[in-house]
Amino acid sequence: MGDGYRGPIVLMNGVLNSPLNRYEQVKNVDIQNNTIINSGPISFGEGKDEEKTLAPINTNFSNNLIFNDKPGENILFIDDVSGITFNNNYLDAITPQVINGFDVTKISWKEIGSFPIPTASNKDLLVVTKNSNSFEKDINNSIREVFNAGSFNLDANNLPRALKLRSGPGWTPAIVAPIIKAEETTVEPGLETLRKAIDKASPGSVLNLKTGEYLLEKSIKVSKNITILGDKGGATIITASKNLEKPISYLFRVNEGVSLNISNAVLDGENSNLKYAIVSPDIKEGGLYNLFVDNIIFQNFTNKNGGSVFKAYNGTKADTLSFVNSRFENNYRGLNLSYDKDIMEQYNANNIIIDNTVFKNIEESAINYFRKTLSPEIPGGNLIINNSIFSNVYNDEKGKMIRAEGIGHVLISNSIFEDSYKVITPVSLKGSNNRIVNCLIHNSGFVKTSENAKKENLIYKNPKWEDNALFIPSDKSPLLKANNDIDNIGLKH
Known part of the structure; x- marks a missing residue:
């Protein structure tokens, strides 16, 4: 420049x-x-x-x-x-x-x-x-x-x-990095125990949580790399304390330059009328950050005053937001990365990965990932959705279950869109690097593509559930590879 x-x-x-x-x-x-x-x-x-x-x-x-x-x-x-x-x-x-x-x-x-x-x-x-x-x-x-x-x-x-050459010397020294075992700490359930443990933890620490409630009086600002592991065989619940004199608006903030890994827990927004479960760094803090979520239930984030499970503030950017084996249920919005609407080519995450994850009973969009651009052919942004379910999401005539306007690369595969009866267009894709393949749509309108975006092997049929709460297909379901001849659609049980 x-x-x-x-x-x-x-x-x-x-x-x-x-x-x-x-x-x-x-x-x-x-x-x-x-x-x-x-x-x-x-x-x-x-x-x-x-x-x-x-x-x-x-x-x-x-x-x-x-x-x-x-x-x-x-x-x-x-x-x-x-x-x-x-x-x-x-x-x-x-x-x-x-x-x-x-x-x-x-x-x-x-x-x-x-x-x-x-x-x-x-x-x-x-x-x-x-x-x-x-x-x-x-x-x-x-x-x-x-x-x-x-x-x-x-x-x-x-x-x-x-343009293909890698700069620098033509030799690679054999550098063996020392193996440093992460510091592990067990955190007891209770009031403010989790926030205090994070404040005391060294960068890279692993915090092991037990079955029980972890109550917050203040939001947790994560300023160092931390891994939070809930009780995989139990029920670890992280939520705001009831009847707070000063209600908090979010549970976790991931600061710039930080990676937060969180697994095996329930993040509940019912107390304190929480707006968000997790938010990005503050407005215009431009350093990259990462969020890796595995086996988390996000529920009851129903605040309609701009609320969502995850919010990216304008001027911020994640390198990777990854949600796997997780469930978003009974929330106002899912992931909201749509606030940089006036700045050309600004977008809030390099990569969003959704894998084996459920969005159910979401009042507005499950994902709103936005870039203002002259052309979707210009590289910028990457959305990967695989083996996931969108059930009763943005059930409105103008509702979009997934919004990925202006994003350079989108791939939606082996996923299900169902029970959004009023929706006309659940997904609208533009640009030759946007694809939706091997997906089932039932009572949720029709997928729209334009400007060389691709749709392949879309099935407009009843999924024929054996268990529609756990999303387990019956033997005759078109979701099974044995019945559609391509690949299994829906969750990887």
């Missing part, structure tokens, strides 16, 4: 009768077929002052592609540009500029690794200006059978070696 002399392409002014240690005038230069993505401005005549008075001459700037999803100018004319010829350059930017030789367009992208590549649908990029210096091969050294603007052939399937 450099600017001035540190911009992506900079043509500076020269010095009249320049000595050897100063700057000759830029002349006889051909600049073609570059792709510039999310960089600072390209500058022409940079450095103009009383000494540097000679603008570039006899220079060609053609067939270049500029993309920027951040506001601000992308082209700067510092001095006279009459000595520069501009032809068939293409600009796809938040801040469009009307400049001769720069055509405003909309680029369709696909992704190789983390790098965006223009697709073959970009017909504008075929309008070019060639000369004797135009490149016969693209940046991959592939023949340009059809000449187009930018550094890649359209729909290229490879990256140049420079």
Whole structure:
């Protein structure tokens, strides 16, 4: 994102009768077929002052592609540009500029690794200006059978070696990390025992909880890596204390730079009219954090004043939010990561993983994961849902059981959407990296896809439960691989 002399392409002014240690005038230069993505401005005549008075001459700037999803100018004319010829350059930017030789367009992208590549649908990029210096091969050294603007052939399937190389030395020292056994502490049930144990624990500690109630008078702010293990064979309940003079709004906050692992417990929101079970770091604390949840029941978080089981504050970002073998039941909302609605390309988690998990009786969306973007083809955000159940979720005509607007990569597989009778569209996916496969939808509308999103092997049938409380299918259920010939759908019992 450099600017001035540190911009992506900079043509500076020269010095009249320049000595050897100063700057000759830029002349006889051909600049073609570059792709510039999310960089600072390209500058022409940079450095103009009383000494540097000679603008570039006899220079060609053609067939270049500029993309920027951040506001601000992308082209700067510092001095006279009459000595520069501009032809068939293409600009796809938040801040469009009307400049001769720069055509405003909309680029369709696909992704190789983390790098965006223009697709073959970009017909504008075929309008070019060639000369004797135009490149016969693209940046991959592939023949340009059809000449187009930018550094890649359209729909290229490879990256140049420079983008694949790992920087650093070509050898790997054999470093054996010391094995440090995590400190383990058993925490008794009771009032404030859990919060006090976390405050005293060393980073990386494991806290073993027993069957019983762990009551909180204050919210727990987790500022170090901690693992909380409930009694797998019993009932560990974490909740707010009753009749608090100062009600708390959440049970846990995961601070930036921290990983919280929590397993085998019930988080109950009934007391204190709790708004949230777990929240992100505070507003605009930008450091990454992680939350790993296994075999947790989230129940009775019914506060309708913006409440949800999990909330991400605006300006925060998790690397990974993982919920496996868990159950969300009788809550107002599930996961809410939708507060950064005004900032382009801002989203609140790199990865959300939902595996073998139930969302039941959720008044609004089970998952609301949002990114404001020019195109879902631009990489950003990753939602993986597998072998999960969404039952009676957002049961309203306009309700979306899962919202993943603008998210670059979505994969929903082997999952069930049921008993949301009023819902018309339970899931709406956009973009070629959004897919829903091998799922069953019953009494919950119809899945919608657009802009090359994919839906495959969707079953609109009754699931035929043997036990609809535990979601165990009967022998004749279409959820079984034996009956659908693809894979088991629903929970992994």
